Amino acid sequence: GAVVSQHPSRVICKSGTSVKIECRSLDFQATTMFWYRQFPKQSLMLMATSNEGSKATYEQGVEKDKFLINHASLTLSTLTVTSAHPEDSSFYICSAEGERGVGNEQFFGPGTRLTVL
Amino acid sequence: AQKVTQAQTEISVVEKEDVTLDCVYETRDTTYYLFWYKQPPSGELVFLIRRNSFDEQNEISGRYSWNFQKSTSSFNFTITASQVVDSAVYFCALSAYNQGGKLIFGQGTELSVKP
Numbered sequence: 434g435a436v437v438s439q440h441p442s443r444v445i446c447k448s449g450t451s452v453k454i455e456c457r458s459l460d461f462q463a464t465t466m467f468w469y470r471q472f473p474k475q476s477l478m479l480m481a482t483s484n485e486g487s488k489a490t491y492e493q494g495v496e497k498d499k500f501l502i503n504h505a506s507l508t509l510s511t512l513t514v515t516s517a518h519p520e521d522s523s524f525y526i527c528s529a530e531g532e533r534g535v536g537n538e539q540f541f542g543p544g545t546r547l548t549v550l
Numbered sequence: 551a552q553k554v555t556q557a558q559t560e561i562s563v564v565e566k567e568d569v570t571l572d573c574v575y576e577t578r579d580t581t582y583y584l585f586w587y588k589q590p591p592s593g594e595l596v597f598l599i600r601r602n603s604f605d606e607q608n609e610i611s612g613r614y615s616w617n618f619q620k621s622t623s624s625f626n627f628t629i630t631a632s633q634v635v636d637s638a639v640y641f642c643a644l645s646a647y648n649q650g651g652k653l654i655f656g657q658g659t660e661l662s663v664k665p
Contacts, residue, residue: 465651476641476655477595490650524593530651538583539653541595 435461437529439542446517447550454512454545456527462507463529467539468500471524483510517549552577554644556656563632564664571627571659573642579603581647584618584625589639589658598640601625632663 436459446452456466465484469477481502483489489502499521501513510529514521524546528539553576563569575584586598599609601618609616613630629636642656 467652476657477653479652479654482650482652526593526595528653538597538600539651541587541597543592543594546593 435540466510554656579646
């Protein structure tokens with residue numbers, strides 16, 4: 434099956450720093466990638482949709498200046514949490530939909546656990 | 551608006567019991583897809599099934615089975631003869647064909663299977 438990787442898998446940072454999370458589709462080209470956030474004991478909430486070569490589309494309530502998304506190639510999307518604060522601590526999951534995305538199927542990365550001290 | 555409701559927050563069963571996880575969805579779209587995912591403690595989502603809105607046939611895969619009923623907007627998931635390894639959080643999700651692939655997740659059901 435299609436493989437999506439995320440890096441890093443876990444990151445701890447100090448409040449006020451910026452953190453970049455990478456999402457890569459390893460064996461297929463992803464025209465669209467999605468970023469989700471999951472707080473403990475809660476569901477996954479879509480943050481934004483990114484299409485290769487264009488600006489990301491953010492869901493209502495998600496600050497685009499705080500969560501910078503770049504989808505520079507068909508295999509890589511990055512999420513940068515700028516000036517992170519403890520309330521940004523969460524599990525961030527990306528998914529990719531591409532040439533294999535038949536029937537809206539998305540392939541999920543393993544997630545990145547962010548802890549902001 | 552699209553919505554997925556998993557009314558059961560937590561379920562606890564003893565090994566070998568059968569268990570059904572409920573999922574009710576709302577959408578105005580006529581073409582859509584329904585999914586079930588398993589999320590073990592590691593956090594990685596495991597894809598279980600995708601069903602499109604035109605296919606109401608029930609599906610069985612080993613100990614897993616799914617019952618899709620458009621009349622009640624439900625897509626329930628049954629695990630037969632549950633095992634401890636089935637312990638996880640299970641999410642039902644909806645994706646409308648004309649919504650750019652966005653997945654709307656239910657709240658999740660935490661299943662605990664005790665030996």
